């Protein structure tokens with residue numbers, strides 16, 4: 001095996017990234033595995049790191065390889081690894097739990113007190129190889145294409161958001177038009193939500209929301225969101241709101257359109273501290289608020305596999321662009337155009 005590999009690194013504490021050669025990582029613990037990456041996908045977190053915003057400046061230590069969503073094949077295993085073997089197709093739960101904090105000891109590894117994130121706190125997967133602990137490997141069906149395998153991590157965010165929100169037979173409004181919101185539309189429909197109302201901003205993405213099965217779409221550029229949802233629900237609002245943008249105005253809409261006794265599920269991450277109408281939007285409504293972080297380990301992954309392998313949800317309309325890893329810069333430009341005329345952008349790795 002060669003000693004170095006193609007990798008996308010954050011070398012400077014400034015905007016941008018470098019496509020370069022880096023040493024192939026080595027297994028350090030007997031519980032580690034080496035994965036040959038086959039496909040990876042670009043996420044909003046990668047954009048934060050690329051553009052070197054305030055959050056990245058405080059969190060990222062350079063030089064590092066970033067990226068966290070991937071599909072690959074096990075190339076080597078540590079001496080104590082038992083659950084996976086060389087040749088297995090895997091994706092990664094990107095949140096590495098510590099295994100000994102109160103959350104980890106009570107089946108809540110996804111909100112581990114000492115969470116370490118692949119491609120944020122340690123080297124990530126925009127490379128030909130990565131080393132991770134066996135504990136975060138998720139075995140894929142060998143028939144699952146690597147590019148679909150790579151989007152299971154964000155698909156899992158959508159799955160966890162929908163699964164926690166009791167959407168079966170209920171009116172659901174999903175706010176957001178990014179890939180995770182689009183996956184949530186398909187999943188909510190598969191879970192029996194009716195109708196699924198999807199709120200978006202960018203036309204190309206609203207089209208994707210339609211392809212994923214939204215019964216109604218609302219464009220925030222052309223419509224009054226609150227009025228429009230109220231019109232579709234006889235003035236009562238929806239049973240469930242899935243807020244997937246983190247924008248203050250979207251949270252405000254969400255708390256207005258959730259029906260009394262309904263559920264507001266928060267997945268989007270606000271940039272600052274949003275003002276919310278706790279009395280009118282939550283207390284007097286007797287509404288539930290649920291917070292979603294990551295994916296349940298591994299409940300969510302089983303659900304993702306069942307739904308994808310059965311074909312109940314076809315995620316392919318969300319994947320709009322493919323680039324080889326070496327063209328990372330072009331892929332970033334395609335992902336973050338001002339008009340967001342793309343869905344998920346996937347990178348393939350030779």
Ligand SMILES: [Zn+2]
Pocket residue numbers: 043044045068069153154
């Ligand atoms: Zn991600």
Ligand SMILES: [Zn+2]
Pocket residue numbers: 097098099100101102103104109112113114115
């Ligand atoms: Zn822990």
